[in-house]
Amino acid sequence: MSNPYVIVGGGLAASKAAQTLRDEGFEGDLVVVTGEAHRPYERPPLSKDYLRGEADRSSVFTVDEDWYAQNAELRTGEPATGLDPAGRRLTLADGSVIDYKKLLLATGSSPRPLPIPGADLQGVHLLRTVEQSDLLHAAIKDAEHVAIVGDGWIGMEVAASARQLGREVTVFGLGAQPLERVLGPEMGLVFAKLHTDHGVELLRRTQVAKILGEDGRAVGVETDDGRTVAADVVLLAVGATPNIGLAVEAGINMRPKEFGGGIAVDGTLRTSGPDVWAAGDVASIPSVHYGRPVRVEHWQTALDSGPHAAKAMLGDEAPYDKLPYFFTDQYDLGMEYIGFVAGPDDYDEVVVSGSIESLEFVAFWTKSGRVLAGMAVNTWDRMAEVEALIRAPEPPSQADLQSFR
Structure with missing residues (x-):
C-alpha cells in the first residue's frame, strides 16, 4: 500500500x-x-x-x-x-x-462529562456508541425509575423511549423549557407539554448536585436545593x-x-x-x-x-452550501427542522402556521421579517418549500407564513 x-x-x-x-x-x-x-x-x-x-x-x-x-x-x-x-x-x-x-x-x-459526585457509580450512563445503547437498553428494561440529566435532543429522545418502555421518567433541565437553547421558549414549551402529557416529570431550572449511591450503585439524584429523586438508572445527557x-x-x-x-x-x-x-x-x-x-x-x-x-x-472546489437540517421522533410526534438560529437572542419572533394544540403545524423563526429557520411538526414533505423561504431574496409577509399549510 x-x-x-x-x-x-x-x-x-x-x-x-x-x-x-x-x-x-x-x-x-x-x-x-x-x-x-x-x-x-x-x-x-x-x-x-x-x-x-x-x-x-x-x-x-x-x-x-x-x-x-x-x-x-x-x-x-x-x-x-x-x-x-x-x-x-x-x-x-x-x-x-x-x-x-x-x-x-x-x-x-x-458526551460531555458531568463532574459531580456519583457520576462514576454503576447505573450511571452516557450515550454515544452502540454498546452504550445496549447497556442503557438492558438497564431500562430492569429499571423502575429513569432519571435523565439534561433536556437536549438526546435526553428528550431517551425520555420518550423510556416512557414507551413503561418506565417512570424524570428529566432535570437548566432552562425554563426543554430544548430551549435550540428552539427557544415558545417551541420548547411544545415539547414540554408533549412529555408531561406522556407522564414525564420535568424539573426545570434545576441544577443537579450529585448522584446518590448505595453499595456502588446509583439510587437517586440530588439537586442543589436539596431535593432528591429516586432512580435506579441515570443518564447524563448534558451535551457533546x-x-x-x-x-x-x-x-x-x-x-x-x-x-x-x-x-x-x-x-x-x-x-x-x-x-x-x-x-x-x-x-x-x-x-x-x-x-x-x-x-x-x-x-x-x-x-x-x-x-x-x-x-x-478529488479536486472539486465547489463551496459547501447546505442548510443545517435535523429531525426527531418522540412518541407520536415527528419533526423536521431546517435552517440555523444561533440562540434565543438571534430571532425576533416565531410565526406559526397550523395548530400547535393538535401537533400539526409549521413554525418559522424570523428576524426583521426574514426567515432564519423552519420546523414542521407532523407535517411532511415541506422542507424544500421552507428552504426556499429561507433563501428567498425578499422576506415573505407574515400572512404568507401563517397560511403556509
Whole structure:
C-alpha cells in the first residue's frame, strides 16, 4: 500500500466519504481508521428504535462488511493518536504509522462529562456508541425509575423511549423549557407539554448536585436545593464536545467558542493542515447563506459533509452550501427542522402556521421579517418549500407564513 487516502472516524460522515471516493472513481488505496470495534455506523437509532429494542444491530450500519472488504482497508479498534500534517503521517494507538496522501478527519463528538459526585457509580450512563445503547437498553428494561440529566435532543429522545418502555421518567433541565437553547421558549414549551402529557416529570431550572449511591450503585439524584429523586438508572445527557484533540495537537486551526468551536475549514472543508479535510460534528463550516461559520452535530450534516469533503479531496472546489437540517421522533410526534438560529437572542419572533394544540403545524423563526429557520411538526414533505423561504431574496409577509399549510 502506497500513500493511501485515509479517513479517520467511525460515524456516518466517514462511511459516506469512503463510499463517495469510490463512487467518484477514486481507484487508489483507501484506509478507514476507527477506534470503535465496528465498521462506521449511524447514531440516531441509538436513542430511539434501537434503544427500545425495535430494531436490530444491523440497522445502524449504512455499509455492509463486504463493501469494505472490496473497497477499503478497514482498521477497527485502532484509535488515531498522532497526526503530522507536514509529514503526512498518521500514528495509531498500536504504534503503527500510516504515510498518507490525503486525510479526512471525521472523528465525531463525545458526551460531555458531568463532574459531580456519583457520576462514576454503576447505573450511571452516557450515550454515544452502540454498546452504550445496549447497556442503557438492558438497564431500562430492569429499571423502575429513569432519571435523565439534561433536556437536549438526546435526553428528550431517551425520555420518550423510556416512557414507551413503561418506565417512570424524570428529566432535570437548566432552562425554563426543554430544548430551549435550540428552539427557544415558545417551541420548547411544545415539547414540554408533549412529555408531561406522556407522564414525564420535568424539573426545570434545576441544577443537579450529585448522584446518590448505595453499595456502588446509583439510587437517586440530588439537586442543589436539596431535593432528591429516586432512580435506579441515570443518564447524563448534558451535551457533546467535538473530538478535536488529534487536530489540536497537530496544530490545525480551530474556530473560536463563540462560533461553536470545532475545526476551522473553508468551503471545500479543507483545514489549515496540508491535504487534511474535516467533516461531520468536528467541522466548523462557513455558511454561504448565514455569513458565519456553523458547526452542527446532526445526522444530515454528516450525510452531506462527508461526501462533500470526499469530492474536494478529488479536486472539486465547489463551496459547501447546505442548510443545517435535523429531525426527531418522540412518541407520536415527528419533526423536521431546517435552517440555523444561533440562540434565543438571534430571532425576533416565531410565526406559526397550523395548530400547535393538535401537533400539526409549521413554525418559522424570523428576524426583521426574514426567515432564519423552519420546523414542521407532523407535517411532511415541506422542507424544500421552507428552504426556499429561507433563501428567498425578499422576506415573505407574515400572512404568507401563517397560511403556509
